[in-house]
Amino acid sequence: MLQAAKDVIAQREYDLDSVSESFLFNVATAFYDIANKKKRFEILSENVTRLKLHKEAVLKKLTLEEVPKTELLRTEAELSGARTERVRAENELVFARSSLARLVDIPSDYEIRVTEEPDAMIPPARLEDDVDTALKNRSDLKSAQMAIRLAQEDVDLTRSEYWPVLSVEAGYKVQETDPEILSGDPSLYAAANLNVVLFDWGLRKGTLGQNNANLSSAELQLKSRTKEVTSEVEKAWLTISTARDAILSLKDKLKFSRANYDAVLMQFDLGQADSLDVLDANTLLNNAERELAEAEFYLEISRIGLERAQGIFLKNIRAIQSDKN
Numbered sequence: 485m486l487q488a489a490k491d492v493i494a495q496r497e498y499d500l501d502s503v504s505e506s507f508l509f510n511v512a513t514a515f516y517d518i519a520n521k522k523k524r525f526e527i528l529s530e531n532v533t534r535l536k537l538h539k540e541a542v543l544k545k546l547t548l549e550e551v552p553k554t555e556l557l558r559t560e561a562e563l564s565g566a567r568t569e570r571v572r573a574e575n576e577l578v579f580a581r582s583s584l585a586r587l588v589d590i591p592s593d594y595e596i597r598v599t600e601e602p603d604a605m606i607p608p609a610r611l612e613d614d615v616d617t618a619l620k621n622r623s624d625l626k627s628a629q630m631a632i633r634l635a636q637e638d639v640d641l642t643r644s645e646y647w648p649v650l651s652v653e654a655g656y657k658v659q660e661t662d663p664e665i666l667s668g669d670p671s672l673y674a675a676a677n678l679n680v681v682l683f684d685w686g687l688r689k690g691t692l693g694q695n696n697a698n699l700s701s702a703e704l705q706l707k708s709r710t711k712e713v714t715s716e717v718e719k720a721w722l723t724i725s726t727a728r729d730a731i732l733s734l735k736d737k738l739k740f741s742r743a744n745y746d747a748v749l750m751q752f753d754l755g756q757a758d759s760l761d762v763l764d765a766n767t768l769l770n771n772a773e774r775e776l777a778e779a780e781f782y783l784e785i786s787r788i789g790l791e792r793a794q795g796i797f798l799k800n801i802r803a804i805q806s807d808k809n
Contacts (some may be wrong), residue, residue: 488637491630498627505623505798512788514584519598520781521577527773528570534766535563541752542759555759562763611721614794618717621795625713628706635699642692649679713793720790727783734776741765741772 539559545551585592619625654674748765751757791797 488634488641491634491637495627495630495634498623498630501623501798502627505792505795508801509788509792509797511584511588513785514580514587515596516598516781516784516788518577518580518584518596520777521573521580522596523777523781524774525570525573525577527770527777528566528573530773531766531770532563532566532570534769535559535566538749538759538762538766539563550755551759558763559759562766611718614721614790615714615717617796618713618794619710621799622713623795623798625706625709625795628702628709632699632702632706635695635702639692639695639699642695651677651679653677716793717790720786720793723786724783724790727779727786730779731776731783734772734779738769738772738776741769745769 539556542551542556542559546553546556581594582592584590585594652675655672657671657673745762745765745768748757748761752759752762788797791800
């Protein structure tokens with residue numbers, strides 16, 4: 485019974501670690517979501533600024549009758565849409581900040597700082613190694629293994645309850661009275677009892693069958709959870725690999741889009757391109773900036789997601805706190 489109680493305590497500790505890790509992962513996700521929305525707001529603000537400058541350039545050319553009024557109307561429409569997107573992004577940022585403040589109970593005027601991870605672009609380890617790490621460290625798997633152990637202990641305990649029970653009793657009896665003549669002689673006695681259950685109306689068989697069913701259920705749950713963990717690790721590993729390759733391509737796309745925008749803007753100033761060309765180039769640049777920001781966000785989320793899938797996310801956080809202390 486003492487060992488079973490220790491096992492229950494250990495299982496509860498594994499469950500607590502699993503819940504704590506899930507909560508901290510939600511906090512980290514909310515943090516990076518704020519960083520992503522803040523970056524999106526900055527990108528959309530830059531887009532509004534570029535469109536304002538282009539509108540001023542179109543107004544100058546319109547004054548000189550170098551462009552038709554339709555180019556000004558198209559530019560104003562694009563600017564209005566960009567402002568609407570910026571307002572929407574700002575509202576989403578405010579909501580994300582308030583969500584994190586409620587989640588961790590901090591003042592609403594907090595500031596966040598995002599540092600560049602030096603190993604963010606380093607390819608992850610082999611998938612097989614990450615799966616092995618998960619199978620060794622996941623708290624939910626350890627809890628499931630402990631559940632099997634507890635179920636086996638229940639089976640053993642039920643079987644032992646129907647074994648013959650031998651009990652031994654001994655005693656020494658003395659009576660002191662006044663006058664002493666009324667006292668009896670001291671007596672010493674001993675007894676041994678052997679209890680055997682001969683018939684229990686099927687209770688033992690039913691209880692043992694139920695415990696064996698619980699044991700089989702715990703084993704099946706462990707097998708199912710092991711498959712789910714393996715799938716989680718594989719998904720996170722592939723997401724990191726995909727995001728890393730996408731970022732490399734999107735960085736090139738952003739570089740070419742920015743160079744294209746500068747070239748088209750120069751051609752517009754020289755009268756070799758119209759306003760529609762500038763707006764198309766600006767849309768291409770804006771999309772490239774947003775796609776790169778989203779890819780970097782998903783890379784960070786996938787990175788901590790892989791740590792969580794491996795069961796080392798909470799361990800790494802505790803190590804960081806230990807180093808700071």
